[in-house]
Amino acid sequence: MPSHSSPAPAGVQVREKLLLWSLAAINFTHIVDFMIMMPLGPELTRLFAISDAQFGLLVSAYSLAAGASGMLASTVIDRFERKRALLFLYAGFTLATLCCGLAPGYATLMGARVAAGVFGGVLGALVQTIVGDAIPFERRGQAMGVVMSAFSLSTVAGVPLSLWLASKGGWHVPFLAIAAASVGIGLMAARSVPVLSQHLGQSVRRSAWQGLMQVFSEPNHWRAFALSCLMMAGSFTIIPYITIYTTANVGLKADQVPLIYLAGGVATLFTARLWGWLSDRWGKVATFRLVSALAVLPMLALTQLPPVSLWVVLIVTTAFFVFVSGRMVPGMALLTAAPQASMRGAFMSANGALQSITMGVSAWIGGLLISRSPQGLVQGYEHCGWLAAFTTVLLLWWVGQVRLHASQSAPSGRNEPRT
Template identity: 75%
Template sequence: MTTSAQATTAPTTTLLVKERLLLWSLAAINFTHIVDFMVMMPLGPQLTKLFHLTDAQFGLLVSAYSLAAGVSGLMVSMVIDRFERKRALLWVYAGFALATLACGLAPSYGALMAARVAAGVFGGVLGALVQTIVGDAVPFERRGQAMGLVMSAFSLSTVAGVPLSLWMASVWGWHMPFFAIAAASVLVWLAAWRSVPLLRSHMAGVSAQPPIEQLRRVLAEPNHWRAFALSMLMLTGSFSIIPYITIYTTTNVGLSQDQVPYVYLAGGLATLFTARLWGRLTDRWGKVPVFRLISLGAVLPMLALTHLPVVPVPVLLVVTTAFFVFVSGRMVPGMALLTAAPEPAMRGSFMSVNGALQSAAMGVSAWVGGLMISRTPDGLVEGYGRAGWLALVATLIMVWWVGHLRLHTQGKAA
């Protein structure tokens, strides 16, 4: 009896170990990808001073990455399901590493802009591929925890990636963080090559149709558009706030440039634990209820941060940490829901289009956020509170809208 039980449980244990290694590799890819995107924002004061940029020009530098990611994701959506997932991931990740290296080598604002566009082209596809592989490889009933682990890369990037990048920038110059990310990507590429399984079951019948047909099928499904709308709402409010946190807190709230890493360290440490917690609660209580709960919880820190006066640093850290915990936290059940919106045969194309729309939402939101704020004669930022009210409206709409999704859960309840 014991031998039989061991024989029965051994394959399951092995499967779970392989799944965990896969998820850690995907989390590492997410880590490098997210640090590459996020590091631009705390470097804002240095870059605006170095290149003599206005706040709107800096917002455009942030937006260029996202908009390029959006365009590339839309184009790739027509063909992504024709390729085996692992091979596609490795090729795209290699391109991302090279583009990030180019960012570090950029000698001017124009060259940096071009390199950021190239990084965005690969980065947008990369994020969609990671989410697609989670959807293909992990059953829906464990997908909340899987997303929590993969998206804990956001937390780790704020705990380690961004503060370490800022330290490198202060010691060796702003180029060094990009060199470090490119070097780390080589090691992560090797780990992914070893741990990501071959995933080709989605390819059946896809190659027989014209590339444009796959995109047409994705766009023709009304439920996909409901999911796309939810996805864009998740990012609309938050990314009118996030790119300008450092600029606002250092000019209006009294935070010194040396204290900026504390914001990301505190927020990252907290979300490193809460991302996994949100994942467990998502699978236990249901994706939709937990998504609504976390989204409503995000409203208060969004409004508090965008209206914050001069306060002691500990108070500021409480507000920014709560912001990171809830704003990033709602992405865990949100992405678990989005991976269940399409049928498996269209998941890669769907996630690519979704990534394109997310990137567009981030880029447009960052640009709108830059237009909302301005400077007073004494150099203070004004108008930041408008971004908080935009986030409130977007949150209330998506809390209602999430109930309209139809999910492919293979018989499992959402």
């Protein structure tokens, strides 16, 4: 049965929009900070005289630090008021990014990247936690669509602009620009993010270890974690190898590759809002199942694509990004309702850590499934597609196993069944 979200009063709508765009801006800066490292690889390996493996460690240092800090943060994050925690973490991220821009060599850049991951990894989870605390469940799908559109915007504008800045002033400049923008965004967040302390009154003071055990001792949390990890696994067996497959097997030229991400980013910038609207109108579980089912076709098509024209490639890859990233909108809205409100920060921090680990493991598995022929063609990529399709089909059933606590954060939780 379709469900209809009730509109908020005009004043509430304005405050919610300011909050969500502030959170989206925070998401944008730390996503660009993570993504910009990969295209800077050729310049950094040349300037620092490092190997590809050393550069790979430089890239993975961020994710590994984010995973570790997310797990540690889950033990204490619910002891702090949300706004204060957000501003503290964002200030740390801004300083770490500034240090990246000022780093004179490989070792110092590595240290700065670890620091950026420590703060940036927790930021993403805390942003989602604040959406769960501040936005009623009946409007949370649209809210998550706004916040998660930051990923699309970073692909369309953030990375190309950063690369342009790097071409004009060197690899330092993008990080300095992100740090400068973060100062302004932090000031905006200080004005637009409300004080959120209700969870403090709902929780019993426990030790860090007891708090972590409480998060991981709840069976429903594990069902939600499994949902989250399956979403990541279905994406990151494929995504890291799109460029090498389309250039080696499909026939794309190196200068055509950015068009894949530009087209996908522009499309998802609009469809993320659409999936959010549908989630609130028709139900988050139903929308998740619809978008996930639609994602199977481009998963299989992309990983078995023969040599075709650029337009065919763009249609397939854009459909892949629209549906694979689109399921994250209702998926993350559901995850914010899986824990009790008093444990939401700890749960989302642990979830972010598990997502980071799953992304790394999935990319590693994807690498094991593919190989190169003597002619240099990628072989076995179709296995990545079938694995992603299998996890997606499993998700269609598994999403119904997660029990929701929507009524704890929303005046009306009528638009979603409590499973």
